[in-house]
Amino acid sequence: MILRIAMIGFGNVGQEFASMLLARREWLLKDRGLDAEVLAIYTKSRGALLSKRALDLGKCLELVRGGRNLSEYGPESTSLSPVELISKCNADVLIELSPLNIESGQPAIDHIVAGIENGMDVVTANKGPVAFAYKRLRNLARSKGIHFRFEGTVMDGTPIFNLVEKTLQGCEVLGLEGILNSTSNYVLTEMTSGKTVEQAVRAAQKGGFAEADPSLDLEGWDAAAKITALANVLMDADTTPKSVDRQGIGGIEAKDIERASSLNKKYKLIARAEAAGEGIRLSVRPEMIGPDSTFWSVDGTSSALTIRTDLMGDLTILETNPRVTQTAYAVFSDILSVLESIRAGTAH
Numbered sequence: 001m002i003l004r005i006a007m008i009g010f011g012n013v014g015q016e017f018a019s020m021l022l023a024r025r026e027w028l029l030k031d032r033g034l035d036a037e038v039l040a041i042y043t044k045s046r047g048a049l050l051s052k053r054a055l056d057l058g059k060c061l062e063l064v065r066g067g068r069n070l071s072e073y074g075p076e077s078t079s080l081s082p083v084e085l086i087s088k089c090n091a092d093v094l095i096e097l098s099p100l101n102i103e104s105g106q107p108a109i110d111h112i113v114a115g116i117e118n119g120m121d122v123v124t125a126n127k128g129p130v131a132f133a134y135k136r137l138r139n140l141a142r143s144k145g146i147h148f149r150f151e152g153t154v155m156d157g158t159p160i161f162n163l164v165e166k167t168l169q170g171c172e173v174l175g176l177e178g179i180l181n182s183t184s185n186y187v188l189t190e191m192t193s194g195k196t197v198e199q200a201v202r203a204a205q206k207g208g209f210a211e212a213d214p215s216l217d218l219e220g221w222d223a224a225a226k227i228t229a230l231a232n233v234l235m236d237a238d239t240t241p242k243s244v245d246r247q248g249i250g251g252i253e254a255k256d257i258e259r260a261s262s263l264n265k266k267y268k269l270i271a272r273a274e275a276a277g278e279g280i281r282l283s284v285r286p287e288m289i290g291p292d293s294t295f296w297s298v299d300g301t302s303s304a305l306t307i308r309t310d311l312m313g314d315l316t317i318l319e320t321n322p323r324v325t326q327t328a329y330a331v332f333s334d335i336l337s338v339l340e341s342i343r344a345g346t347a348h
């Protein structure tokens with residue numbers, strides 16, 4: 001079977017996914033009978049490509065990693081907008097990997113709608129669409145018999161959505177609690193060894209896991225988007241990051257860390273989703289925790305999520321030292337799930 005792919009966004013995750021596709025090409029063919037071909041690639045500032053035949057991914061990677069423009073690839077170069085590219089590409093699957101827009105989730109939502117309207121299955125690692133428009137996208141996808149998958153949106157591909165969907169069937173998720181933002185957790189950990197926020201942020205930027213503008217992380221927006229995406233999917237919350245009761249770690253000072261330490265406690269940025277009356281309350285805030293907490297040893301760039309269920313009790317998943325490979329793998333495994341569902345004749 002040939003699966004034709006269109007990629008909107010060819011940055012860190014997109015390039016890593018392309019490398020993975022090349023590295024696993026033989027395995028895909030032999031083990032899964034799948035030939036995955038990329039027909040279209042869009043970047044905002046490094047060119048875009050549209051082809052009737054499989055693009056040479058090695059050549060695309062060489063160009064962008066060499067700081068060159070995809071327009072140098074050849075006549076496949078195009079100036080179409082992402083939505084135009086999606087409408088014209090004739091691909092089976094859209095992989096949406098544009099940056100997170102924390103204000104609205106756009107334009108990624110429009111890209112996904114265009115993909116679904118054009119009959120394409122959709123895989124994304126962009127949490128914006130799941131945090132701002134999950135119900136709408138899910139319903140649209142269902143109405144068209146389209147698969148919509150997004151494992152890479154939370155905890156860099158650690159199986160959360162798949163875990164609940166595939167292995168906790170029939171369980172109700174009653175609540176969620178986690179450390180979901182690597183940068184904030186790293187900064188809080190570094191502060192316990194005497195670093196200032198500025199020093200810790202600089203080290204995180206040097207390590208490549210904090211943005212040039214770390215405010216999305218430090219003000220709790222990234223964690224808010226993640227807990228919203230989780231609650232929308234796993235608890236049917238139908239809300240947006242704007243309704244999260246949010247407080248970042250910006251207000252935490254060295255004296256707070258010292259005080260917590262003197263009490264044998266630590267500060268952690270905890271994101272939570274819990275039932276409140278008829279609705280679901282979402283919050284992100286720094287909290288002091290003690291050695292009895294599940295999250296006590298979740299330090300540095302690690303993340304963790306506790307899923308509270310009615311039939312399986314509390315499950316905690318820990319992710320240590322995430323890398324971009326894990327997110328790219330989430331996209332890869334979502335593609336395999338789509339393939340499995342196509343073969344089984346089922347839609348999500």
Ligand SMILES: NC(=O)c1ccc[n+]([C@@H]2O[C@H](COP(=O)([O-])OP(=O)(O)OC[C@H]3O[C@@H](n4cnc5c(N)ncnc54)[C@H](OP(=O)(O)O)[C@@H]3O)[C@@H](O)[C@H]2O)c1
Binds near residue numbers: 008043046100152323
């Ligand atoms: N990096 C990670 O470890 C990680 C982990 C989990 C989730 N994610 C999510 O995965 C997505 C991709 O992350 P990334 O690290 O690959 O980001 P990135 O390196 O910034 O790449 C983003 C890509 O999207 C393109 N782009 C920018 N604005 C666009 C627009 N308006 N429409 C379409 N494409 C646009 C960029 O073009 P240029 O090439 O011209 O800049 C680039 O090719 C993001 O939503 C991110 O939050 C990332």
